[in-house]
Amino acid sequence: MASFLRHIASDRVRQWLPLATLILLIVIVGTLEPVFLQPATLLDLAGDTAVLFILASGVTFVIMLGGIDLSLQSMASLSSVIVALTLPRLGYAAFPAAIAAGALAGLLAGLAHTRLRIPSFIATLAMGGVLASTALVSSGERSITLGADDRGYLGWITGTLAGIPNVVIIGLVVLVVAHILQAHTRFGRYSAAIGAGEPATYASGVKVNRQKVIAFVLSGGFAALAGIILTGRLASGSPTLAAEMLLPAIAAVVVGGTAITGGVGSIWRTLVGALIISVVRIGMTFLGVNIFAQNIVFGAVLVLAVAITIDRSKIPIVK
Amino acid sequence: MSAPDAVLALVDVTKTFPGVKALKGVSIDVRPGEIVGLVGENGAGKSTLMKILSGVYQPDGGQIVVGDKPVRLTSAAEANALGIAMVFQEQSLLTNLTVGENVYLGNEAQFTRFGIVDWRRLYAAAARQLAKVALDVDPRNRAEDLDFASRQMVEIAKALTLEEVAGHLVILLDEPTSVLERAEIDVLFSRVRALKDRASFIFVSHRLDEVLELSDRVYVMKDGAVVAEMPAAEADIPKLHQAMVGRSLQAEYYRESLQRPPGTEIRLEARGLGLTGAYRDIDFTLRAGEILGIAGVIGSGREELTRTLAGFAPHDAGTLTVNGSPVRFANPAQAVDSGVGYIPRERRVEGLVLFLPVSANITLPDLGRLSRWGLIDGAEEKRIARDWVTRLKVRTPGIDALCLNLSGGNQQKVVLAKWLNAKARILILDHPTRGLDVGAKEEVYELVRTVSAEGVAVLLTSDTLEETIGLSHTVLVMRDGTITHRTDASPGHKPAQVDLIPHMV
Numbered sequence: 078m079a080s081f082l083r084h085i086a087s088d089r090v091r092q093w094l095p096l097a098t099l100i101l102l103i104v105i106v107g108t109l110e111p112v113f114l115q116p117a118t119l120l121d122l123a124g125d126t127a128v129l130f131i132l133a134s135g136v137t138f139v140i141m142l143g144g145i146d147l148s149l150q151s152m153a154s155l156s157s158v159i160v161a162l163t164l165p166r167l168g169y170a171a172f173p174a175a176i177a178a179g180a181l182a183g184l185l186a187g188l189a190h191t192r193l194r195i196p197s198f199i200a201t202l203a204m205g206g207v208l209a210s211t212a213l214v215s216s217g218e219r220s221i222t223l224g225a226d227d228r229g230y231l232g233w234i235t236g237t238l239a240g241i242p243n244v245v246i247i248g249l250v251v252l253v254v255a256h257i258l259q260a261h262t263r264f265g266r267y268s269a270a271i272g273a274g275e276p277a278t279y280a281s282g283v284k285v286n287r288q289k290v291i292a293f294v295l296s297g298g299f300a301a302l303a304g305i306i307l308t309g310r311l312a313s314g315s316p317t318l319a320a321e322m323l324l325p326a327i328a329a330v331v332v333g334g335t336a337i338t339g340g341v342g343s344i345w346r347t348l349v350g351a352l353i354i355s356v357v358r359i360g361m362t363f364l365g366v367n368i369f370a371q372n373i374v375f376g377a378v379l380v381l382a383v384a385i386t387i388d389r390s391k392i393p394i395v396k
Numbered sequence: 397m398s399a400p401d402a403v404l405a406l407v408d409v410t411k412t413f414p415g416v417k418a419l420k421g422v423s424i425d426v427r428p429g430e431i432v433g434l435v436g437e438n439g440a441g442k443s444t445l446m447k448i449l450s451g452v453y454q455p456d457g458g459q460i461v462v463g464d465k466p467v468r469l470t471s472a473a474e475a476n477a478l479g480i481a482m483v484f485q486e487q488s489l490l491t492n493l494t495v496g497e498n499v500y501l502g503n504e505a506q507f508t509r510f511g512i513v514d515w516r517r518l519y520a521a522a523a524r525q526l527a528k529v530a531l532d533v534d535p536r537n538r539a540e541d542l543d544f545a546s547r548q549m550v551e552i553a554k555a556l557t558l559e560e561v562a563g564h565l566v567i568l569l570d571e572p573t574s575v576l577e578r579a580e581i582d583v584l585f586s587r588v589r590a591l592k593d594r595a596s597f598i599f600v601s602h603r604l605d606e607v608l609e610l611s612d613r614v615y616v617m618k619d620g621a622v623v624a625e626m627p628a629a630e631a632d633i634p635k636l637h638q639a640m641v642g643r644s645l646q647a648e649y650y651r652e653s654l655q656r657p658p659g660t661e662i663r664l665e666a667r668g669l670g671l672t673g674a675y676r677d678i679d680f681t682l683r684a685g686e687i688l689g690i691a692g693v694i695g696s697g698r699e700e701l702t703r704t705l706a707g708f709a710p711h712d713a714g715t716l717t718v719n720g721s722p723v724r725f726a727n728p729a730q731a732v733d734s735g736v737g738y739i740p741r742e743r744r745v746e747g748l749v750l751f752l753p754v755s756a757n758i759t760l761p762d763l764g765r766l767s768r769w770g771l772i773d774g775a776e777e778k779r780i781a782r783d784w785v786t787r788l789k790v791r792t793p794g795i796d797a798l799c800l801n802l803s804g805g806n807q808q809k810v811v812l813a814k815w816l817n818a819k820a821r822i823l824i825l826d827h828p829t830r831g832l833d834v835g836a837k838e839e840v841y842e843l844v845r846t847v848s849a850e851g852v853a854v855l856l857t858s859d860t861l862e863e864t865i866g867l868s869h870t871v872l873v874m875r876d877g878t879i880t881h882r883t884d885a886s887p888g889h890k891p892a893q894v895d896l897i898p899h900m901v
Contacts, residue, residue, distance in 0.1 A: 257771070261771045261772055261774070262767075262770055262771060262772065263763045263764065263767055263770075263772065266756065266760075266763060266772060267763075269752065269756075270749045270752055270756065270760060273749045273750070273751035273752050274745070274748070274749035274750055274751060274752070276742075276745050276746045277745065277746050277747060277748050277749045277750075277757075278749060278760065279727075279728055279746075280706070280708075280728050280738055280740060280746040280747070281728070281732070281760045281761040281814065282707075282728050282729040282731070282732025282733070282761045282818075283729065283760065283761075284727075284729050340751050340752075341751070
């Protein structure tokens with residue numbers, strides 16, 4: 078087993094492994110259940126993947142520079158509560174308000190991480206607790222179904238454009254924006270440099286803490302956007318709306334081939350990872366696996382993916 | 397080849413790292429109760445040799461013989477089992493544990509029953525070990541409460557626990573005196589001598605006088621080979637030094653014919669500069685095109701001064717001016733903004749992001765110039781990187797190759813390229829040739845001369861006094877945090893090393 082893992086961990090093979098896995102999974106599920114390959118099912122798949130992909134894109138920025146954001150599912154849930162509560166009064170302004178709240182939470186977590194020098198998993202674990210409770214208290218511990226008037230504001234999420242669900246288009250816009258940030262801006266380059274070698278990046282005059290804070294702000298903002306999309310699709314806000322999404326989101330990033338230790342990765346890999354998670358999920362549904370048992374699979378997949386993507390010869394001690 | 401009564405012998409050992417032959421057939425033997433000195437400049441191969449003996453590296457060729465059996469040492473535990481113990485250069489005691497816990501760290505099994513450690517027995521045994529090195533401390537004290545000399549003795553006491561399994565020991569002492577005061581060194585030496593009936597020692601040090609004082613026999617290494625071996629009684633410092641350097645000083649080694657008089661423009665000036673606990677009252681001026689060398693031993697404050705100028709340790713007294721404006725660098729970003737480039741001694745940690753390509757490393761400090769509307773101009777980046785790779789003759793498979801895969805000398809060129817690309821007007825060279833072989837060193841010297849002639853001001857601290865003198869226009873000597881001597885070092889007026897040493901120690 079160990080030698081098998083080492084073989085598939087060699088750089089050349091490893092790079093294409095996620096995409097090969099995705100294609101293989103699609104072929105398997107498509108063979109077992111030909112319905113899966115029909116355009117309608119595939120569009121459903123894309124729509125279902127969008128929320129997961131947006132969550133995963135945000136945390137990709139943080140993982141790239143060697144951190145982690147454990148607050149994202151709480152943030153997405155809180156975002157849905159914010160939208161549901163403020164939509165009657167604010168109208169469309171409820172959406173940017175929710176995203177601003179997400180960015181603010183990311184800012185605070187990022188400042189706690191950099192200024193107080195707290196490990197990011199602690200800072201965001203704590204922030205996640207704060208956000209989850211805020212969502213529970215402000216919603217009165219229940220889900221808030223949107224009235225018919227309010228649903229009028231959700232057309233940009235629930236509608237379709239030329240037969241393509243708007244969520245898929247939103248997902249594509251996020252992909253483009255995130256890809257540009259990641260691959261073509263100084264922020265993206267600095268993030269990769271920090272993840273690959275923070276001391277040298279710092280010594281080169283890069284304002285390392287600033288980049289870290291930006292990554293957490295992006296992660297919080299993207300999580301809030303994911304919460305908004307969820308709200309639109311379900312026409313309700315709930316303090317537990319995005320519960321159980323943390324594991325699949327982080328699994329998507331890592332399954333796609335972004336190293337959990339930072340420095341190596343891309344938004345494209347996260348897209349592939351999110352699609353893998355979605356296909357696995359749909360495949361399990363076809364196979365009749367209990368929906369509540371799915372995180373068992375995702376947990377196992379996460380461990381396996383980390384085992385393959387980390388070159389452990391370069392990491393003598395794992396904490 | 398090895399002496400018949402040797403307890404430990406290396407026979408024709410070789411070791412190659414990517415781009416550098418670290419050991420080229422080294423043979424050394426150690427006899428019972430003998431203290432063997434091992435000297436050489438940085439990069440001569442001493443550390444590699446120590447790591448091979450302690451099981452960290454495996455040799456590519458040759459043999460290690462313990463007693464009369466060839467052995468393979470693939471881990472520290474195996475070396476220990478054969479009676480070879482390392483007392484590390486960096487103090488390796490865990491300061492949050494007690495002395496006794498440290499002495500038996502990893503060897504608690506003998507005091508353990510059903511998974512429970514019998515601490516009374518462990519501490520009693522630790523006390524006996526401490527008695528062997530005549531160290532009078534309670535083994536229940538925390539290691540952090542001990543002074544450095546006592547910690548060093550604890551490490552030796554720990555090494556001596558191997559006696560029970562391996563009999564006669566060989567203890568490797570790697571720069572054990574570097575953090576010790578003279579009186580502490582005397583204590584350490586007398587204890588080491590007293591242990592000669594239980595163990596042999598290999599003593600590695602930069603301080604030639606100490607090596608001569610303690611050792612019975614001395615090996616001199618240079619460029620990965622043993623170039624001399626002599627009884628300590630027949631050696632003296634000039635003799636050892638001659639063997640270490642391997643030649644009388646050749647002016648051209650440091651490209652002195654390329655050394656130009658400095659300009660008049662003052663780039664960097666310190667007046668009464670101080671940092672509590674590190675250095676104080678530092679005055680100097682650094683002109684365009686000048687190379688200012690700072691000589692001094694560990695603890696002289698020159699390392700901290702270097703860190704201040706690079707932006708890692710802000711000064712708390714006096715003034716520092718760059719091109720006439722007062723500055724105080726709170727972080728490296730501010731130093732970079734002032735036109736300072738730092739070439740660190742830890743090239744692979746602070747110099748380069750090893751897992752990024754050559755091109756990304758070259759542009760890292762100055763990405764802003766490559767950005768339009770917030771987007772990096774990828775084509776321009778590639779052009780710039782290719783340009784620098786050509787100009788500095790960086791030997792790399794391409795600009796997309798990870799820096800990890802380059803040899804030390806080529807990595808150093810990439811570090812230099814990134815600061816030249818960022819148009820740094822002041823370069824802080826912190827041990828710029830550490831770990832490089834001779835050819836790579838000469839290339840670095842040539843580059844330093846070139847950028848200096850173009851008006852870049854250079855501040856240099858170096859591993860060897862020879863390099864400091866050879867490269868610099870002016871040399872400052874530091875001791876105990878202050879400047880004790882300053883001297884002209886322009887071609888034809890280069891001071892001799894012996895003239896500077898009295899100001900250093």
